[in-house]
Amino acid sequence: MPRPTAAQLAYGSCTVIFSTLAxxxxxxxxxxxGIVLITLSxxxxxxxxxxxxxxxxxxxxAAAPLVRERVPVQFETASASVSVSVSSxxxxxxxPAGP
Known part of the structure; x- marks a missing residue:
């Protein structure tokens, strides 16, 4: 059985304290x-x-190697005559207006 983590201990303890008080x-x-029943619950x-x-x-x-999905790579060619217009x-x- 694995040991509880710090988060599990913190959440469980806070739940016990606050739920008992509430x-x-x-x-x-x-x-x-009544106090015993509330404490146990x-x-x-x-x-x-x-x-x-x-x-x-x-x-x-290490026994189970990672399997990576192969994704095809697309190459884009850059042309020398690219015109860029920048508008602020x-x-x-x-x-169109709705019906």
Whole structure:
């Protein structure tokens, strides 16, 4: 079983603390059974959050070489007689009126 990452520990701990405080404040319970149930449900929620945090992807091993997709290369030829016109403001585009 892999060890939890720092992000998993942080997210799980914050979830446990904040969800426990929120449920205790919202329920306003004073019984020990209610406090135990809230605490256990907060721990379960923290564990769920910690386990669903995306894990970092493992590095590719040397046994499995990377397969790269071959992309054809297009070459463009430059001609010596290229004329370039630079305009500072674009021309307005006129569109036909709608129906």
């Amino acid at each position: 449920m205790l404040l919202l329920s306003q319970t004073s019984s020990s059974l 907060a721990l379960a929620l923290g564990l769920l959050v910690a386990m669903t945090v995306p894990l970092p992807k493992p590095a590719p091993s 403001a674009p021309e307005p585009v006129r569109e």
